[in-house]
Amino acid sequence: MPVDQHAASIFGMLGSAVSLLAPIPYGLAIYRRIVRPHLFTWLIWSTVTTIAAVGQFVAGAGPSAWCTATIAVTCIAILVASVFRGEKSWAVFDWIFLGAAVSAIPLWVVTKEPTLSICLVTLIELLGLGPTVRKIFRDPNSENLSYFALCVVKYGLAMLALSQWSLAVAFYPTVNIIASAGICVLMITRRRVLSDSG
Numbered sequence: 158m159p160v161d162q163h164a165a166s167i168f169g170m171l172g173s174a175v176s177l178l179a180p181i182p183y184g185l186a187i188y189r190r191i192v193r194p195h196l197f198t199w200l201i202w203s204t205v206t207t208i209a210a211v212g213q214f215v216a217g218a219g220p221s222a223w224c225t226a227t228i229a230v231t232c233i234a235i236l237v238a239s240v241f242r243g244e245k246s247w248a249v250f251d252w253i254f255l256g257a258a259v260s261a262i263p264l265w266v267v268t269k270e271p272t273l274s275i276c277l278v279t280l281i282e283l284l285g286l287g288p289t290v291r292k293i294f295r296d297p298n299s300e301n302l303s304y305f306a307l308c309v310v311k312y313g314l315a316m317l318a319l320s321q322w323s324l325a326v327a328f329y330p331t332v333n334i335i336a337s338a339g340i341c342v343l344m345i346t347r348r349r350v351l352s353d354s355g
Contacts, residue, residue, distance in 0.1 A: 164317070169220020172314030176227040179307035180235060187238045192301045194239040195292055197251050201258045201285025203232040208262075209278045209329050224315035225329070244292055244299070254287035272324050279332045286336060290343065297347035305344070308337035 186192035210225040258281045268274045293300050315330040
């Protein structure tokens with residue numbers, strides 16, 4: 158499907174800017190020990206977002222790939238922060254998700270078809286969300302709501318920045334919009350439930 162390339166470039170720049178700004182309040186919350194990022198989640202996300210960015214460049218996502226590449230850089234920065242100030246309690250559930258995500262990476266390596274490759278990377282990223290979902294359910298204040306709300310915005314802009322529309326290039330940002338919105342809903346719901354029961 159043809160798109161306006163000038164508009165795609167503008168949305169790509171806006172998405173990249175939001176991607177750079179979104180982690181700032183998250184990073185400050187980590188520094189103040191308000192938020193505890195889960196090491197496993199950010200390890201998986203750093204890996205697969207980098208892979209997804211490369212895949213999007215290869216598949217011709219255009220300016221949308223700029224957003225994904227910027228997100229990869231910020232994921233790596235948060236990964237480093239999580240080593241020092243992240244969640245330290247790792248349950249069996251977390252190890253299962255890490256194992257599933259890691260075991261899926263070789264499938265991506267042998268996949269030469271861009272659409273299947275992006276779909277696999279997106280599935281791995283969703284598996285990486287598992288430990289954070291468990292942590293939010295247990296302690297919804299251990300994560301930053303504004304960060305995940307901004308994730309919805311940045312992936313929305315990444316969608317608008319697509320230089321062409323196909324499953325290969327649209328699947329990754331679409332799933333991430335849904336996942337980020339779901340995390341926001343979970344966080345708000347759990348905070349209300351715990352507030353009412355307290």
